[in-house]
Amino acid sequence: MSDSNTDKPDELAGTEQPFVQHLMELRDRMIKAVIAVGVAAAVLAVFPGASALYDLMAAPLVATLPKGATLIAISVITPFVVPIKILFMAAFMIALPVVLYQVWAFVAPGLYSHEKKLVMPLVVSSTLLFFTGVAFCYYFVFGQVFAFIQSFAPKSITATPDIEEYLNFVLGMFLAFGLAFEVPIAVILLVRMGVLSVAQLRQYRGYFWVIAAIGTALVTPPDAGSMIMLLLVVGGLYEVGIVAAQLFVKHTKAPDADAESA
Secondary structure, rough: OOOHHHHOOOOOOOOOOOHHHHHHHHHHHHOOOOHHHHHHHHHHOOOOOHHHHHHHHHHHHOOOOOOOOOOOOOOOHHHHHHHHHHHHHHHHHHHHHHHHHHHHHHHHHHOOOOOOHHHHHHHHHHHHHHHHHHHHHHHHHHHHHHHHHHHHHOOOOOOOEHHHHEEEEHHHHHHHHHHHHHHHHHHHHHHHOOOOOOOHHHHOHHHHHHHHHHHHHOOOOOOHHHHHHHHHHHHHHHHHHHEEEEEEHHOOOOHHHHHHOO
16 A cells, blocks of 8 residues: 555645746745835825824833923934834835745745644734734823823922934834733744643743733733733733644644544
8 A cells, every 4th residue: 555645745845946046036025025015115205204103113211201391302313314214114014924925935835734724823913923922002092001100209309201212212112012022922933833832821821921911010010000901911821822823723723634533
């Protein structure tokens, strides 16, 4: 009797390309991604403009400052450089679907059909989750954090934060909350790679909550409200990841794995 694994043709047979051709394709994909970011930046530069984008980002802080107080720029070129950084950050986020598509188009020919079923949904869902984390931080966390900080400021001090320091703080918070919202993706990958099983994830649920509490305390400002909010969100996403992992593992098995389990 012949082995079914040897009789079945390889899906990737005949798709090999020379190394130089791979480099040329990678170059073309990167150029297209850069063009997408450049087009988004050009559009944003016209409307609403780099200064308006910074004003939008600074709005949660400005709303909590004392009446008449504003942000300051210590360096001479900071009023020009910081809004430009915001412009390109926003342009990259807008062009991110195009960038991710170029990455997907480059690696897809080297993947089996069951691997493609896993990669594309993860790319899309991880992007949406990261954007959701950033939006959650901007609309729900910043207001409470800045109000909490200003409540501790002595009345003899007028708060005038530096715009570049504020930019660094915002980027760090965006990154922390964006990555925190990637918990379901991390859970799915751990299960799919066989590092942990769904039963083990449920068993270690208590340890996860302890680790999540420590992590949220480190990445959030000294505000109990924002820490509790992030902890509850991360814990809920952990439970979502367990359910999603079951579905992904079931629908992204290799055909040979299904035959062996049968």
